[in-house]
Amino acid sequence: xxxxxxxxxxxxxxxxxxxxxxxxxxxxxxxxxxxxxxxxxxxxxxxxxxxxxxxxxxxxxxxxxxxxxxxxxxxxxxxxxxxxxxxxxxxxxxxxxxxxxxxxxxxxxxxxxxxxxxxxxxxxxxxxxxxxxxxxxxxxxxxxxxxxxxxxxxxxxxxxxxxxxxxxxxxxxxxxxxxxxxxxxxxxxxxxxxxxxxxxxxxxxxxxxxxxxxxxxxxxxxxxxxxxxxxxxxxxxxxxxxxxxxxxxxxx
Amino acid sequence: xxxxxxxxxxxxxxxxxxxxxxxxxxxxxxxxxxxxxxxxxxxxxxxxxxxxxxxxxxxxxxxxxxxxxxxxxxxxxxxxxxxxxxxxxxxxxxxxxxxxxxxxxxxxxxxxxxxxxxxxxxxxxxxxxxxxxxxxxxxxxxxxxxxxxxxxxxxxxxxxxxxxxxx
Numbered sequence: 308x309x310x311x312x313x314x315x316x317x318x319x320x321x322x323x324x325x326x327x328x329x330x331x332x333x334x335x336x337x338x339x340x341x342x343x344x345x346x347x348x349x350x351x352x353x354x355x356x357x358x359x360x361x362x363x364x365x366x367x368x369x370x371x372x373x374x375x376x377x378x379x380x381x382x383x384x385x386x387x388x389x390x391x392x393x394x395x396x397x398x399x400x401x402x403x404x405x406x407x408x409x410x411x412x413x414x415x416x417x418x419x420x421x422x423x424x425x426x427x428x429x430x431x432x433x434x435x436x437x438x439x440x441x442x443x444x445x446x447x448x449x450x451x452x453x454x455x456x457x458x459x460x461x462x463x464x465x466x467x468x469x470x471x472x473x474x475x476x477x478x479x480x481x482x483x484x485x486x487x488x489x490x491x492x493x494x495x496x497x498x499x500x501x502x503x504x505x506x507x508x509x510x511x512x513x514x515x516x517x518x519x520x521x522x523x524x525x526x527x528x529x530x531x532x533x534x535x536x537x538x539x540x541x542x543x544x545x546x547x548x549x550x551x552x553x554x555x556x557x558x559x
Numbered sequence: 560x561x562x563x564x565x566x567x568x569x570x571x572x573x574x575x576x577x578x579x580x581x582x583x584x585x586x587x588x589x590x591x592x593x594x595x596x597x598x599x600x601x602x603x604x605x606x607x608x609x610x611x612x613x614x615x616x617x618x619x620x621x622x623x624x625x626x627x628x629x630x631x632x633x634x635x636x637x638x639x640x641x642x643x644x645x646x647x648x649x650x651x652x653x654x655x656x657x658x659x660x661x662x663x664x665x666x667x668x669x670x671x672x673x674x675x676x677x678x679x680x681x682x683x684x685x686x687x688x689x690x691x692x693x694x695x696x697x698x699x700x701x702x703x704x705x706x707x708x709x710x711x712x713x714x715x716x717x718x719x720x721x722x723x724x725x726x
Contacts (some may be wrong), residue, residue, distance in 0.1 A: 316644075320702075431705045439701050450705025451693060459693040461700055473706035498704055522688060536693055546687040553698075 312337055315344045315406075317430030323417065324424035324440045332420060336413045336427065343409040346372060349400050360398050376401050376408065379509075387513035387524075407470060407508025410434050414504070427504075432470040434504035446553060452496040452536055459542070460498075460534060461553040468504030472497050472515035473536075494518045496536040499525060500551060506531070634660050634724040640668065641720030655720045662724070665717065 309322035310333050321336050348354045355373055358364045369377070380401050383391040393401045410427050414434040417425055424437030426445055435445040444465045448458030452473055462469070473496035497515045501507030510531060514521030522543050525533035532548040634657040643652040656664040 322701075426702055428702050431703065433702050433704055435702070445702060446698075446700040448696070448698065448700035448703045450703050451695065452705070454695070455705075457695040458698055458700060458703065459696060461696055461698050469704045471704045471706050496706060526688060540693050541690055542693050543688050543690050546689065549689075 308333070314340045315348070315429070319430070320426075320428040322426055323422055324438070325422050328422070328425075332417065332422070335416055335420070339413050339416060340409060340429070343405060346370070347376070347401060347405045349398070349402065356399065356401065376405060379408065380404050383509045383513065387510070387517075390516045391509060391513040403512045404505075404509050406430070407432055407468070407505040410508075411468065411503045411505035432468075432504055432508050434468045435464055436466055438465060449498050449534055450496075453540065459536070462500065462551040463553050464500065464551060468501050468507040470499050470501075470504055470508035470511040472499075472508075472511040493537050494521065494535055495538055497521055498534045500532045500548070502530050634662065634721075636660070637724070639720045639723040641716035641718070641723075644716045651716050653716045653720055655717070655724060657724050662721075 308328045309320065311318050311320040313319075314337060319337070319340060321333055323332065344354075345351065346355045349356055349360070351357060355364065355370060359369070359373070377399075380391070380393045383404060384393075391403070393399055393403065406429060410429050410432060411434055414425075414427050414436060417427075418436065422436070424439070426433055426435040431450070433447060435447070439445050444463040447462050447464060447469050449460040449462070449471065451457035451459045473494075494515065497511055499507040499511040499514065501510060510525065510528065511533075514524050514533065517524055519537075522533050522535040522545065525531050526545045532545045532551065534542055534544045534548055536542050636657050636659065638654055638656050641653045641655070652668045654666050654668050655662050656666075658664075
């Protein structure tokens with residue numbers, strides 16, 4: 308069974324192939340995302356992260372999940388040479404890590420309940436488990452950042468995470484009014500395949516910030532592959548990315 | 560469901576795209592369209608007519624109401640800043656400029672951007688990367704990965720800016 312709901316400002320789709328799937332388990336997943344949003348949204352005044360930013364909470368009052376996230380953010384910053392940084396203008400904003408982390412945790416919730424074949428897709432960041440309803444690996448299309456209704460690559464994966472970092476706005480010739488002489492960035496989309504969506508997402512975010520250097524960073528990271536698209540429509544991909552490319556196009 | 564998901568995004572992207580490129584025409588919100596129908600004037604864009612190329616005189620669909628200031632009074636001249644909207648990897652915020660009652664410009668004050676770029680990236684051995692020109696695969700897939708969040712945030716921020724322009 309398959310369902311899409313709007314949560315955390317994005318569509319979240321859950322498809323479970325296993326026959327024991329029912330509404331109860333879908334609710335379990337969506338309730339979890341609701342909990343994450345209430346705790347980590349910097350746009351909710353009463354969220355824990357907002358209270359921390361307003362210095363209402365002392366460090367010893369942080370919840371366990373908050374402590375975990377802040378620790379993971381610090382670790383990721385170190386692993387990405389400082390490119391992953393959640394401190395912006397004095398405000399802590401861990402949402403770049405929370406998204407992938409929460410999708411991965413939600414996938415684990417389903418596994419703990421005995422599910423083997425499913426995926427969770429939150430705004431284009433995906434964790435897949437097992438096979439699709441035809442018994443094949445899940446096919447994931449990489450969206451064309453210039454033409455939203457097109458797919459420029461089809462990858463086949465099981466038990467992996469996929470995340471895409473980028474900005475569609477860049478492709479539409481929009482500039483920053485405060486930095487008018489600054490060139491448009493060269494990289495507009497970077498898709499990462501990793502062992503799970505948490506890993507894929509945090510490295511996609513950091514590698515995207517590195518721009519052209521990002522794909523080299525991914526190349527040197529064991530167990531990760533990447534597909535980067537620049538402003539001219541040229542893709543650069545890591546040396547082992549090809550093993551995920553679908554050989555026969557699934558029929559339309 | 561998949562189709563619904565795709566179409567929701569297709570619509571959102573289309574709306575964002577058309578809002579931006581049609582910034583010369585004030586017909587950007589349902590409120591506005593309703594208003595333009597009530598008070599048609601010669602300054603109306605061709606959207607309410609059967610074809611884009613048809614001129615006012617050759618299509619007597621519109622009553623020959625004298626020019627009114629109804630449209631221009633909808634928006635007050637000036638610059639209006641929309642709300643900052645969370646696009647998860649960063650914020651989106653737009654500013655619109657109204658000139659003679661029409662939206663004449665839309666600019667981005669914030670959008671998902673580079674993170675800290677001050678840190679030096681260690682020089683690494685040139686890896687074995689491959690390149691290709693991207694090409695439409697014309698394929699059916701289970702799931703799509705892409706950065707789609709910004710158009711939604713764009714629409715939200717734009718709507719709040721337009722609301723302010725209505726005064």
